[in-house]
Amino acid sequence: MPDESNLTPRKLVRDLMTVGVPTCPPTTPLVDLTRLMLEKNWEAVVVLDGDEGHAIGVVSQAEIVKAYERAEARTLTAEQVMHEGVPQIPPDVPLTVAAQMMLDQNVRAFFLMHNAAGVTYPAAMITYRHILRHLAAQSDDDLKDMGIAAARQAPLEQFIARRDAAKKAADNRKK
Numbered sequence: 172m173p174d175e176s177n178l179t180p181r182k183l184v185r186d187l188m189t190v191g192v193p194t195c196p197p198t199t200p201l202v203d204l205t206r207l208m209l210e211k212n213w214e215a216v217v218v219l220d221g222d223e224g225h226a227i228g229v230v231s232q233a234e235i236v237k238a239y240e241r242a243e244a245r246t247l248t249a250e251q252v253m254h255e256g257v258p259q260i261p262p263d264v265p266l267t268v269a270a271q272m273m274l275d276q277n278v279r280a281f282f283l284m285h286n287a288a289g290v291t292y293p294a295a296m297i298t299y300r301h302i303l304r305h306l307a308a309q310s311d312d313d314l315k316d317m318g319i320a321a322a323r324q325a326p327l328e329q330f331i332a333r334r335d336a337a338k339k340a341a342d343n344r345k346k
Contacts, residue, residue, distance in 0.1 A: 184269050184283070185262035186318045187301045192282060192293035194219050197227070197250030204249055205235055214298040215280040218253045223290050228253035231279060257282050257293065270302050 181187055193216045195204055204216060215231035230253045238244050238252040260269055260281035273279060285294040301317060308314050 181305060181314070181318065182265055183262065184260055184264045184266060184281075184297050187266065187305055187314070188262065188283060188295040188297045188318060189301070189316075190295045192217055192296050194226075194293065195230070195249050196221050197248060197253075199249040201230075201235065201238060201247040201249060201252055202245055204230060208232070208235070212300075214300060215296075216249070217257055217282060217293045218249050219292065225291055226257045226282075226284065226293055228255045229257055229280070229282075230254070233279070257284060259284050260297065262295070266302065266305070269297060273299065 193208075193211065193213050195216050195218055197218050197220065199218075207213070208216060215229050217226050218228045218230060219225065220227045228250070230249050234252045234254055238247055241247070258276060258278045258281050260272065260283065262283055264272075269281065273281065280296055280298040282293045283295040283297075284291055304314065304317070
């Protein structure tokens with residue numbers, strides 16, 4: 172049984188949300204997206220248009236399961252199966268309200284959207300998994316990667332790590 176005295180109170184979406192959202196272009200093959208979602212344990216991915224990077228829809232596990240029954244499922248793209256629009260929530264909504272909204276709207280992920288220079292893009296997300304992890308947490312250590320206060324790599328560090336991983340993968344393919 173978790174000892175709640177070891178937990179800092181978390182009451183708002185911002186206390187659990189993950190900053191940084193998985194995204195993909197509309198032309199992403201559904202099979203590749205499904206593999207990536209399984210590998211990374213993602214609930215949903217926001218589809219960004221190719222021109223300006225606007226969020227245009229979401230591919231969740233539900234959309235993939237719905238697409239599975241189609242004969243051409245292995246040849247579909249993210250754009251062909253996505254749910255148009257992005258379910259949004261502000262960061263100051265109580266977690267209990269967010270959970271009820273997920274149930275009411277039949278979605279397992281909400282996104283905090285940001286607008287800059289006329290482009291709307293996802294900045295953070297909260298999913299069923301966030302709520303389940305919060306319920307199961309035995310101490311703050313179990314949740315240290317969640318919320319706006321979570322320790323994260325700086326954008327430059329993320330870029331360098333991704334660049335180096337891509338170079339390594341390219342070198343491995345050459346061998």
